[in-house]
Amino acid sequence: MNAGRDAFRHWRLDPDPGGILWLSLDRADSSSNTLSVDVLAELGRVLAQVVRLRPRGLVLRSAKPDGFSPGADIGEFARLAGAAEALAHCQLGQALFTALAQLPMPTVAMIHGPCLGGGLELALACRRRVASDAPGTRLGLPEVRLGIHPGFGGSVRLTDLLGPAPALDLMLSGRQLSARAALRMGLVDAVVPERQLARAAAALLGPEARPRRTLAQRAHRLLGHWPARPILAGWLRRRVARSVDPVHYPAPFALVALLAAGRSGGGTADRFLAEARSVAQLGTGSTARSLVRVFQLQERLKGLALDRHGAPAPRCVHVAGAGALGGVFAAWCALQGRLVTVQDPDPERLASLLARAGELFRRQLKDPREVRAAMDRLLPDPDGAGAGRADLVLEAIGEDLEAKRTLYRALEPRLRPEAVLASATATLPLERLADGLARPERFLGLRIFQPVAGTRLVEVAAWSGTGRDAADRAAAFVGAIRRLPLPVRAGPGGLVHRVLVPYLMEALLLVGEGVAPAEIDRAAEAFGMPVGPVLLADSMGLDTCLALARGLGPACGIPAILEALVAAGHLGRASGQGCYRFQAGRPVRPRLPAPRPGGGLEQRLLLRMLNAAVACLRTRVVADEDLLDAGLVFGAGFAPFRGGPMGHIRQEGPGRQEQLLAALADQHGPRFTPDPGWGAL
Helix, strand or coil, X not given: CCCCCCCCCCXXXXXXXXXXXXXXXXXXXXXXXXXXXXXXXXXXXHHHHHHHHCCCEEEEEECCCCCCECCECHHHHHCCCCHHHHHHHHHHHHHHHHHHHCCCCCEEEEECCEEXXXXXHHHHCCCEEEEECCCCCEEECHHHXXXXXXXXXXXXXXXXXXXXXXXXXXXHHCCEEEHHHHHHHCCCCXXXXXXXXXXXXXXXXXXXXXXXXXXXXXXXXXXXXXXXXXXXXHHHHHHHHCXXXXXXXXXXXXXXXXXXXXXXXXXXXXXXXHHHHHHHHHHCCXXXXXXXXXXXXXXXXXXXXXXXXXXXXXXXXXXXXXXHHHHHHHHHHHHCCCEEEEECCCHHHHHHHHHHHHHHHHHHHCCHHHHHHHHHHEEECCCCHHHHHCCEEEECCCCXXXXXXXXXXXXXXXXXXXCEEEECCCCCCHHHHHCCCCCHHHEEEEEECCCCCCCCEEEEEECCCCCHHHHHHHHHHHHHCCCEEEEEECCCCCCHHHHHHHHHHHHHHHHHCXXXXXXXXXXXXXXXXXXXXXXXXXXXXXXXXXHHXXXXXXXXXXXXXXXXXXXXXXXXXXXXXXXXXXXXXXXXXXXXXXXXXXXXXXXXXXXXXXXXHHHHHHCCCCCCHHHHHHHHHHHHCCCHHHCCHHHHHHHHCHHHHHHHHHHHHHHHCHXXXXXXXXXXX
């Protein structure tokens, strides 16, 4: 059998003596098997060759060592000119995957590493699937996070395979399954160690290897028939509406609409066409364009985490300070496989840290053995002896300049020459903290945000004396603990706090004017913020907000009500009372009347934030608009579907936003005076 293995650029056909044809995807000039237009177009010629060769069976696999396929080429998708071009792109993928599904011989997808989006749709076009049990093997359809849904036939094939309820749950959540979880769901037919993958794939080509359906899977498939389907669709639509706004995030509702309109087991061509048309409409809308941009921003930050010096990411971490920030960060590092020593003179704080860490590990890891291993990596270290073997030392004590300097004088003589010393300070100048250090070029800021387990961003603040090696190693460390590093210029507040604090202060000024906290939060949430500013301030701690505002200077405009609440000990969630009253950690939110017309609350809140963002861009706190948007989407929760503050400004028109600010300055005072940076936009 001559497969002509050198006839293709991205695919390779390898026959074996047993009559099996091994089809390997190996996208040229790329480290991953993204499904570009070139890759898809060549697949048509590959499948024609397969039909001519007439093998006993076909195994589809990846020639890349660490991944099956992460899906479609997002860059190409973002460049599609309009709905007609997007429709043609989807129909090309559907036609090719249908040709694969209709091959006259058994087909098996052999999955190792990420198999996501269009990659999983490709695997679903095979009759059987086998996956490796490696931790890096993940299966999912995360397109909803890009404002679209599967468009190469995946919504149809997945629904027919699993039934509508599990299929819609997987697509609506966008979550990624381990190989074992995929096996339990029925998404794959076998899970084996990587070394046994080829043998297992060949075995699945045999006539005796027929798929087995559990009783639960059969029941779910029955829901795909009328009259159960529209009832299920209605229930799902109501459930989705409780989580997202259809105006802001239309893709989940479009998926449910496809479920309601389709018929399992019949009318497949019509269902494919409906899927393609839906993706074409969504993909050219503003939400998808913004979410694709946010995805590309995320990839840029991940790229910044690559160590330029080839040195391994820090394995040993020493954290000085077991308080709310340092303690949770230490636990997160241990969760990510780092050996962590935590220095604090207060044994009660260390005990509290271990208790909170145990809860985090049990919630995240499930397996008692893994929980125990994580606990073993988190070591109380009252005297700071672990600093001497650490690759990175993080100081996370209170905002007291002399206390930090005293700590550095004790720590620095113990440090290894290549160790990085970082401060988590939010307000103190790094230049003053570095004064007196023997090796100031190893010193920088690592600004961490609460909640540590939920906020993906870490600001890497380099001051004028920070060496490039230290900055690169710190960024690599951030990436190694599954966070996103954002390089910022040193200065009080960095990026996130400089933009977020004026927004919070404006919200608290409104509270002082008598506006109900819940009404203020509703206005911000209607804009698309995940949490309203008043609840966010209560959750951060009103004392923390006050300290941040003082550190940023009088231009923030500190509300009298904030100072009064802090003086009275009403600090927010932690004390049970702030702007809200809290019961069992939850805010008591009253019923509200209909929103006030005119959008005045939203304008006051958001324009303070946008003005501060423009000021940060003008003063080069970050290098460019993309990094600013990335920082505020991943660090402050700015509405992703708007593409970040600068994306929103560009969409709405900078001139109009500047005019609104000027009008608010006339009405409410100089805190709304447009920053000079607006002119450059």
